[in-house]
Amino acid sequence: MEPLLAVEHLKVHFPIKKGVLSKTVGYVYAVDGVSFVLQRGQTLGIVGESGCGKTTAGLGVLKLVPVTSGTIHYDGKDVTDADGRRLRALRREMQIIFQDPYSSLNPRMTVNQIINDPMQVHGVFAGSERQDRIAYLLDRVGLSPEQGRRYPHEFSGGQRQRIGIARALALNPSIIIGDEPVSALDVSIQAQIINLLIELQKDFHLSYIIIAHDLAVVEYICDHVAVMYLGRIVERAAHGPIYTAPKHPYTQALLSAVPVPDPKAKKDRIILKGDVPSPINPPAGCRFHPRCPYRMEICDKKEPQLQDLGGGHEVSCFLYG
Amino acid sequence: MAESDHLLDVQHLKTYFYTFEGVARAVDDVSFFLDPGEVLGVVGESGCGKSVTAQTIMRLIPQPPGKIVEGRILFDGKDLVRLSMEEMRGIRGNRIAMIFQEPMTSLNPVYTIGNQISEMFRLHMGLGRREGLNRAVEMLKKVQIPAPEKRVGEFPHQLSGGMRQRAMIAMALACDPEILIADEPTTALDVTVQAQILDLMLKLREDFDTAIMMITHDLGVIAEIARRVVVMYAGRIVEEAETLPLFEDPKHPYTQGLLRSIPTLGRRGPGERTRLEEIKGMVPGLLDLPEGCRFSPRCPQVMGICRKKEPFLGRIGPGRTVRCWLYFDEPGKD
Numbered sequence: 001m002e003p004l005l006a007v008e009h010l011k012v013h014f015p016i017k018k019g020v021l022s023k024t025v026g027y028v029y030a031v032d033g034v035s036f037v038l039q040r041g042q043t044l045g046i047v048g049e050s051g052c053g054k055t056t057a058g059l060g061v062l063k064l065v066p067v068t069s070g071t072i073h074y075d076g077k078d079v080t081d082a083d084g085r086r087l088r089a090l091r092r093e094m095q096i097i098f099q100d101p102y103s104s105l106n107p108r109m110t111v112n113q114i115i116n117d118p119m120q121v122h123g124v125f126a127g128s129e130r131q132d133r134i135a136y137l138l139d140r141v142g143l144s145p146e147q148g149r150r151y152p153h154e155f156s157g158g159q160r161q162r163i164g165i166a167r168a169l170a171l172n173p174s175i176i177i178g179d180e181p182v183s184a185l186d187v188s189i190q191a192q193i194i195n196l197l198i199e200l201q202k203d204f205h206l207s208y209i210i211i212a213h214d215l216a217v218v219e220y221i222c223d224h225v226a227v228m229y230l231g232r233i234v235e236r237a238a239h240g241p242i243y244t245a246p247k248h249p250y251t252q253a254l255l256s257a258v259p260v261p262d263p264k265a266k267k268d269r270i271i272l273k274g275d276v277p278s279p280i281n282p283p284a285g286c287r288f289h290p291r292c293p294y295r296m297e298i299c300d301k302k303e304p305q306l307q308d309l310g311g312g313h314e315v316s317c318f319l320y321g
Numbered sequence: 322m323a324e325s326d327h328l329l330d331v332q333h334l335k336t337y338f339y340t341f342e343g344v345a346r347a348v349d350d351v352s353f354f355l356d357p358g359e360v361l362g363v364v365g366e367s368g369c370g371k372s373v374t375a376q377t378i379m380r381l382i383p384q385p386p387g388k389i390v391e392g393r394i395l396f397d398g399k400d401l402v403r404l405s406m407e408e409m410r411g412i413r414g415n416r417i418a419m420i421f422q423e424p425m426t427s428l429n430p431v432y433t434i435g436n437q438i439s440e441m442f443r444l445h446m447g448l449g450r451r452e453g454l455n456r457a458v459e460m461l462k463k464v465q466i467p468a469p470e471k472r473v474g475e476f477p478h479q480l481s482g483g484m485r486q487r488a489m490i491a492m493a494l495a496c497d498p499e500i501l502i503a504d505e506p507t508t509a510l511d512v513t514v515q516a517q518i519l520d521l522m523l524k525l526r527e528d529f530d531t532a533i534m535m536i537t538h539d540l541g542v543i544a545e546i547a548r549r550v551v552v553m554y555a556g557r558i559v560e561e562a563e564t565l566p567l568f569e570d571p572k573h574p575y576t577q578g579l580l581r582s583i584p585t586l587g588r589r590g591p592g593e594r595t596r597l598e599e600i601k602g603m604v605p606g607l608l609d610l611p612e613g614c615r616f617s618p619r620c621p622q623v624m625g626i627c628r629k630k631e632p633f634l635g636r637i638g639p640g641r642t643v644r645c646w647l648y649f650d651e652p653g654k655d
């Protein structure tokens with residue numbers, strides 16, 4: 001079946017401007033050739049550490065940042081250069097939930113107004129229908145209709161995230177991109193929101209792209225996982241194999257670094273040296289080579305490409321041929 | 322003279338904040354101890370009072386609106402609550418040091434790293450400028466910062482997040498303190514950097530024999546490094562145990578709920594995607610605490626008495642206490 005969303009060789013480069021004439025002196029290679037597909041009703045997880053480009057990739061798909069090159073196909077149609085009316089129609093299909101439920105809700109609007117806003121902007125649902133829809137959405141995300149008259153500051157972090165989810169659902173989208181949807185929440189609230197997202201996916205036939213740094217959360221909700229490092233996908237697989245048999249040295253290190261809440265768990269931890277290099281001047285060859293424990297001679301000369309090791313488990317590393 | 326068998330002995334500590342809306346009982350009758358060289362984990366969610374407890378020990382609570390209402394903090398025969406600010410300055414940073422969650426905001430942006438670390442030596446050991454800087458380089462070497470001679474002259478913004486936290490640790494350990502209080506030291510860091518910092522802290526604990534009080538919301542971090550754990554909820558300690566028994570057999574319904582609700586790597590089977598167990602409701606506000614047990618509105622095993630009378634923190638085994646009516650028949654004395 002044709003995927004709902006297909007992204008190919010997506011590049012998002014931000015120019016660095018200096019001086020009075022704003023001369024471009026270089027680029028931040030935030031996303032540098034990323035490809036992935038999202039199947040209908042499925043969840044794709046994009047994981048990586050800060051600065052790996054996972055959020056920019058999500059924003060690029062939504063066309064909230066200018067795309068440098070590459071193509072985005074939605075439902076079989078090329079939407080890479082969509083603008084004006086076509087872009088608006090596209091936005092109706094793709095919504096986003098942000099990480100910080102404090103700064104992503106307008107403090108001067110009531111919850112009802114916040115949820116009404118996208119419907120008004122896009123001119124969908126008649127006036128009378130909208131009130132019913134708002135009440136319905138509030139109920140679906142676990143809030144009461146009375147709470148719709150309140151302002152964001154009257155809610156806790158978890159409740160605000162529920163408001164953000166209701167707003168994302170207002171236009172009946174087919175794709176929701178969650179950018180770190182639970183990382184700002186308390187531990188006991190995270191499970192509530194994860195459960196809510198899973199429940200809504202079934203009922204609203206949603207496809208998700210979940211962008212997160214927390215591998216345990218991603219393992220829990222995603223069908224497929226892509227691991228990013230410095231603007232590139234280094235490994236891609238179904239959720240099972242990537243956790244039980246990670247191939248890329250970076251994925252292995254990332255997984256072994258996660259503290260497991262079990263004091264008896266064996267700790268054969270791979271500790272990486274150093275920090276993630278700057279995406280302004282990424283290392284030559286494989287971008288991971290300066291920190292890689294299995295580094296070979298070829299690694300700083302040639303850049304490895306993603307190759308299928310079987311069963312859709314793809315990895316870009318010279319260790320595998 | 323206040324005597325205690327422990328290195329640090331916190332007894333019935335109460336820190337309240339007096340606000341326009343009412344009194345926030347941020348730390349409400351909290352007692353625990355810390356022995357030399359051990360790692361104590363303090364775990365809880367936002368608003369549970371874990372950070373305020375740490376700041377109270379360091380006497381960093383702004384007064385007003387905060388106030389240490391009651392309790393003693395015994396350290397080396399002294400009650401820290403009663404010390405003058407002058408006396409406290411001799412202990413803070415010197416014998417009890419602290420590192421914070423956000424290394425960018427806790428380092429001074431207009432002084433070099435070396436200047437800030439050597440201040441410790443100048444202030445507490447009376448060393449001169451040059452000697453202080455030399456010792457700062459040594460400290461940076463100990464926390465494994467590459468090219469310490471170069472880094473010592475750099476400003477905080479020139480370092481990465483992980484490196485800044487290393488510099489903070491170097492500063493905290495500069496005077497070889499007996500206690501290191503770490504308040505969410507790895508929360509702002511990436512997982513691979515978090516692993517580096519936790520590894521470093523454990524290594525340094527061996528070298529310096531420093532007791533560590535590790536404050537975090539991350540049960541994974543606790544399982545990695547703590548020997549003993551205190552679980553806090555809404556200003557109270559609800560459970561205390563050694564790490565292994567706590568994870569294997571949590572007693573308090575809140576601890577049980579926390580452990581069940583976190584997605585754990587490798588626990589999801591192929592294909593299946595069941596609901597996570599969740600704790601209903603939300604953490605109560607400190608100005609508006611429920612009657613009886615503070616966890617009762619969210620507790621799946623709530624009983625009649627829980628809503629009327631607050632349980633006491635009772636002993637249920639060696640080194641194990643829990644604040645829950647499930648384990649005690651009738652109201653006893655706190």
